[in-house]
Amino acid sequence: MSASRRLTQRDIAQLAGVSQATVSLVLNEAKSAQGRIPPETRERVLKAIRDTGYVADPIARSMVKGANRILGVFTYEPAFPIAQADFYTPFLMGIEEAAESLGYDLLLMTASARDNSGRKRIFGESGRLRLADGCLILGSQFDRDELAQLVAGDYPYVAVGRRDDAGGAVRYVGADYIAATTTLVGQALEKGHRQFAFIGTTGPAESIADRWRGFQNALKGKGELVHVDAIENGDPARQLAEVRASGASVVFFAEVLEAVAFDNYAQAQGVKIPSDLSIVVLGSGTRTHTLRLHRAFTCYAIPREEMGRQAAAMLVQTLLDPSQVPQVLLTCEIVAGETLAPPNTKKDSLK
Amino acid sequence: MSASRRLTQRDIAQLAGVSQATVSLVLNEAKSAQGRIPPETRERVLKAIRDTGYVADPIARSMVKGANRILGVFTYEPAFPIAQADFYTPFLMGIEEAAESLGYDLLLMTASARDNSGRKRIFGESGRLRLADGCLILGSQFDRDELAQLVAGDYPYVAVGRRDDAGGAVRYVGADYIAATTTLVGQALEKGHRQFAFIGTTGPAESIADRWRGFQNALKGKGELVHVDAIENGDPARQLAEVRASGASVVFFAEVLEAVAFDNYAQAQGVKIPSDLSIVVLGSGTRTHTLRLHRAFTCYAIPREEMGRQAAAMLVQTLLDPSQVPQVLLTCEIVAGETLAPPNTKKDSLK
DNA sequence: TCATTCCGCTAATTCGTATTAGCTGTTAGT
DNA sequence: ACTAACAGCTAATACGAATTAGCGGAATGA
Numbered sequence: 079m080s081a082s083r084r085l086t087q088r089d090i091a092q093l094a095g096v097s098q099a100t101v102s103l104v105l106n107e108a109k110s111a112q113g114r115i116p117p118e119t120r121e122r123v124l125k126a127i128r129d130t131g132y133v134a135d136p137i138a139r140s141m142v143k144g145a146n147r148i149l150g151v152f153t154y155e156p157a158f159p160i161a162q163a164d165f166y167t168p169f170l171m172g173i174e175e176a177a178e179s180l181g182y183d184l185l186l187m188t189a190s191a192r193d194n195s196g197r198k199r200i201f202g203e204s205g206r207l208r209l210a211d212g213c214l215i216l217g218s219q220f221d222r223d224e225l226a227q228l229v230a231g232d233y234p235y236v237a238v239g240r241r242d243d244a245g246g247a248v249r250y251v252g253a254d255y256i257a258a259t260t261t262l263v264g265q266a267l268e269k270g271h272r273q274f275a276f277i278g279t280t281g282p283a284e285s286i287a288d289r290w291r292g293f294q295n296a297l298k299g300k301g302e303l304v305h306v307d308a309i310e311n312g313d314p315a316r317q318l319a320e321v322r323a324s325g326a327s328v329v330f331f332a333e334v335l336e337a338v339a340f341d342n343y344a345q346a347q348g349v350k351i352p353s354d355l356s357i358v359v360l361g362s363g364t365r366t367h368t369l370r371l372h373r374a375f376t377c378y379a380i381p382r383e384e385m386g387r388q389a390a391a392m393l394v395q396t397l398l399d400p401s402q403v404p405q406v407l408l409t410c411e412i413v414a415g416e417t418l419a420p421p422n423t424k425k426d427s428l429k
Numbered sequence: 430m431s432a433s434r435r436l437t438q439r440d441i442a443q444l445a446g447v448s449q450a451t452v453s454l455v456l457n458e459a460k461s462a463q464g465r466i467p468p469e470t471r472e473r474v475l476k477a478i479r480d481t482g483y484v485a486d487p488i489a490r491s492m493v494k495g496a497n498r499i500l501g502v503f504t505y506e507p508a509f510p511i512a513q514a515d516f517y518t519p520f521l522m523g524i525e526e527a528a529e530s531l532g533y534d535l536l537l538m539t540a541s542a543r544d545n546s547g548r549k550r551i552f553g554e555s556g557r558l559r560l561a562d563g564c565l566i567l568g569s570q571f572d573r574d575e576l577a578q579l580v581a582g583d584y585p586y587v588a589v590g591r592r593d594d595a596g597g598a599v600r601y602v603g604a605d606y607i608a609a610t611t612t613l614v615g616q617a618l619e620k621g622h623r624q625f626a627f628i629g630t631t632g633p634a635e636s637i638a639d640r641w642r643g644f645q646n647a648l649k650g651k652g653e654l655v656h657v658d659a660i661e662n663g664d665p666a667r668q669l670a671e672v673r674a675s676g677a678s679v680v681f682f683a684e685v686l687e688a689v690a691f692d693n694y695a696q697a698q699g700v701k702i703p704s705d706l707s708i709v710v711l712g713s714g715t716r717t718h719t720l721r722l723h724r725a726f727t728c729y730a731i732p733r734e735e736m737g738r739q740a741a742a743m744l745v746q747t748l749l750d751p752s753q754v755p756q757v758l759l760t761c762e763i764v765a766g767e768t769l770a771p772p773n774t775k776k777d778s779l780k
Numbered sequence: 781t782c783a784t785t786c787c788g789c790t791a792a793t794t795c796g797t798a799t800t801a802g803c804t805g806t807t808a809g810t
Numbered sequence: 811a812c813t814a815a816c817a818g819c820t821a822a823t824a825c826g827a828a829t830t831a832g833c834g835g836a837a838t839g840a
Binding site for chain 1: 825
């Protein structure tokens, strides 16, 4: 059973008393249908294969065929960091599910991606990218030059998340943050809010920029943006003080963790959410919600699993027809939550 | 930049006015140090490489070298199922971390693993296993025959989790459930418990069997096993009734989810945990605990990340020296929790 | 009887890289 | 002056499977 040397078609051929070519023909039957192998010979070969447990070397195979049913998954950040397990995991779950049903394995490119200087790069010197038939790209910290290289080149890829043009249209499956943000702003307006605050960075990543732009556009002419705080990992105490000073009746957060910290602090300070102050979160991890780790914020759910699934499917489609550059935006479901209420009219009690 | 055909060493050779062999020698310099290439020629070749952006095809490379710095990860169950995300994810986090620092990519074998009948198999007909240099195996539902095949064969593997011999010693990194279980039983004995109940299956998987055997051994001659319920996904109502009838003062669970259901039901029935009845959980997911999704059970923490890390490291070591068959058992940290207390002496109040 | 067709198989080539053996021309050694 | 050594390269081959061209023999047709 355990030969010291790997079993090859030549070994099978010898056992069956035929040539290596015949073994290959038997294995890939029905292809070139003309020169059929008679059942007798065929059976001899198959018996030898069965007896030895031979399987074709996928590397040699892909060397000749140029494809090996593997999808690469390139991530700019580690795919399973403890701190943000909830960020990548849903994507990967969707990707794995789709890959499995499409008959593809998954190659996580973790190591091959670093260049000499330790930076993550798609086109590393290892060229390991080529091990996979195509590649899915995750991560908010995209390198524009590399993206442009992808667009210009002929390597099949799909970005998970919307991407601006990079010397050409980028093939992606994203989520429609702009539409969802617009809806939430609309809801706040309907409830009577006019003074808005925004806490969260405004770019440059598309996912962040979309929230910001969607927010601004939806507000235009209908509400007033009285406060913006673009500092990452801000101090809740300062944030609360500034929001109060601004007179805003509702705060929009681009990042759920910021909202959690803010919410906790505000409540500790005796600020009633949402009767004194409304909170809206633009997006959020799905899992943190289902697990009820914090209060149910008014927000929208990013369909990460579905994005992963569709991105994988799109990649496989691209392998078949590389000429298309589809761009898909999935709808984010609005989560009503419990942190958006009409503004408190007797606002003086707050100050 | 984007050539229609893939760039090869022959192209580079032509550009630099040398032979393909020379290009290869330049690329793998310092190896066969004797026949050195003069800086002048070397530079010409490197320039051509720089100009064209050539990278060696990793498939052809591994065809010749027989290794490609990829670790396979074979899972019997899907690696990212939503329901048990907390089970595999920690392993994968550890594996990825180690793989990255060791310079290996990760190949998740999701699709290649199914045979005609749809069963997950390590030695599938695809032989895709060979794409990776070696393989880590996860999953509690091990197939004994396949395991024996691994042991007998010369394919480098490491099992995550202890495994019984399968026609030979199995290479693994596991957790010492027996020791941890013994400790917990000891703590219960110290607190005065004498009547024990056990709820959870007793095999055949090693991880489960270890808990059961450890439990029995630790109890031997020191306490009485008054009730065993080996039914999976049991009904908490029936479980509670039977435990009460048995007169047990402490219940050991092999599965945290069972314990949660039991705990919830018992509390709803007015049974005080742990003053009326103690609960001990043998093992548990780490994340569900840190996230505080339920009360803090007295249990032990399975070092899943560390198991993943060490398994990956062991696999790489095996690639270098396949003759060793190391078996590592990591210690589980005991979590004091709040569900183990001295038994209630006026037990009649319970019945 | 000779040409044609078809069957059953194989030799040879290909994929892209690594590696070894060895060729050619120069220089050093005696 | 004739060998020896050596530098600087290249030809050739291997890796394992897929594929194409084609060979030898039997069967069929005219």
